[in-house]
Amino acid sequence: MNRLPVRGPALVVLGPGKVALQERSATAPGDGEVLIAPHFVGLCGTDLEIVKGELDPAYVRYPVVLGHEWSGRVLAVGARVPDLAPGDGVVVEGIRPCRLCPPCRSGRTNLCEDVEQLGFTLQGAASPAITAPWHLVHRIAPEVPLTAAALIEPGAVVLRGLGEIAIDPGANVLVVGDGTIALLAAHLVRLWSPGAVTMAGLRPAQARLAKAMGVDHFTLDRPATGPYDVVIEAAGSTTAVADALRSAGRGGQVLLFGIAGHGRTAALPVDDVVNNDLRIRGSFSYTSAAWAQAVRLLNTGIYQPLPAITHRVRIEEYTRALRLLADPADGPRGKILIDQTPQLNEPANG
Numbered sequence: 001m002n003r004l005p006v007r008g009p010a011l012v013v014l015g016p017g018k019v020a021l022q023e024r025s026a027t028a029p030g031d032g033e034v035l036i037a038p039h040f041v042g043l044c045g046t047d048l049e050i051v052k053g054e055l056d057p058a059y060v061r062y063p064v065v066l067g068h069e070w071s072g073r074v075l076a077v078g079a080r081v082p083d084l085a086p087g088d089g090v091v092v093e094g095i096r097p098c099r100l101c102p103p104c105r106s107g108r109t110n111l112c113e114d115v116e117q118l119g120f121t122l123q124g125a126a127s128p129a130i131t132a133p134w135h136l137v138h139r140i141a142p143e144v145p146l147t148a149a150a151l152i153e154p155g156a157v158v159l160r161g162l163g164e165i166a167i168d169p170g171a172n173v174l175v176v177g178d179g180t181i182a183l184l185a186a187h188l189v190r191l192w193s194p195g196a197v198t199m200a201g202l203r204p205a206q207a208r209l210a211k212a213m214g215v216d217h218f219t220l221d222r223p224a225t226g227p228y229d230v231v232i233e234a235a236g237s238t239t240a241v242a243d244a245l246r247s248a249g250r251g252g253q254v255l256l257f258g259i260a261g262h263g264r265t266a267a268l269p270v271d272d273v274v275n276n277d278l279r280i281r282g283s284f285s286y287t288s289a290a291w292a293q294a295v296r297l298l299n300t301g302i303y304q305p306l307p308a309i310t311h312r313v314r315i316e317e318y319t320r321a322l323r324l325l326a327d328p329a330d331g332p333r334g335k336i337l338i339d340q341t342p343q344l345n346e347p348a349n350g
Contacts, residue, residue: 008128016053026129029078038125042069067124071149160290161283167192177235178206212307238266
């Protein structure tokens with residue numbers, strides 16, 4: 001566990017359309033730092049945009065190692081690092097805020113004016129080891145599988161957005177989309193005691209996953225038969241935004257999570273928005289507070305994302321993982337994990 005330096009393959013996007021495995025190494029952590037071996041790295045649609053070169057150039061710096069959703073185990077700790085030891089299961093906040101700008105000082109670390117982020121502007125976790133400041137490292141309870149912990153990041157994204165709107169007990173909720181964020185939104189919105197959760201999915205094969213994550217009704221209708229008190233758009237397309245707006249009832253709320261692609265726009269039915277007294281809220285990424293909340297919910301067993309994981313692929317099979325991400329074919333597809341565990345040393349559930 002303490003053998004240094006650490007070497008191994010890293011999943012690197014050299015530039016748009018250019019992906020390769022490259023050997024990378026890491027050495028002992030400095031003061032206040034923690035060296036971590038990533039075990040599971042989640043892939044998401046944003047990673048695919050990085051690979052294709054479709055992400056807003058302001059948010060990515062090539063060449064970049066992918067990996068902003070991940071979990072791992074501590075390899076070594078530097079001086080002045082409290083409460084962490086080699087072998088601990090951990091997750092690490094990917095956003096590294098300056099904590100000095102006005103948004104940071106008001107708690108909106110997701111809007112930091114001088115932000116860096118793992119897997120975007122900093123090298124990510126699809127690598128043999130990664131060094132992080134100790135104050136961004138969160139311990140995972142020993143009984144929690146590291147596979148589940150790899151979904152802290154998207155869980156924090158969802159929790160931050162849900163906390164920004166007013167969801168009344170008994171509300172009729174619609175989730176537009178059936179990918180990982182949509183599945184986690186359906187799962188976590190249960191914390192607000194909705195009356196029913198409907199998912200407007202894109203593929204029939206996702207119905208089983210939706211049910212496992214707490215969805216009451218799964219439909220392929222566009223727009224879904226409403227009206228709904230709360231509509232959560234998590235499909236990441238301009239069509240999904242239009243569907244969400246049409247599905248909201250009078251006085252309803254529409255929460256937008258999806259990233260549709262840099263420069264793409266959706267038509268806004270202004271009269272309908274005004275006449276229906278709709279409240280539209282966008283939510284970007286997560287705050288440090290939302291991350292800590294996600295960790296607490298996971299460690300106490302309230303947040304249970306394991307059913308959303310459908311694929312585990314070794315890093316050497318990254319081309320297969322990217323194909324699954326781009327085209328799920330006919331079967332169900334939730335979160336795809338890049339498996340970097342030391343073979344034969346990690347339990348089956350991670």
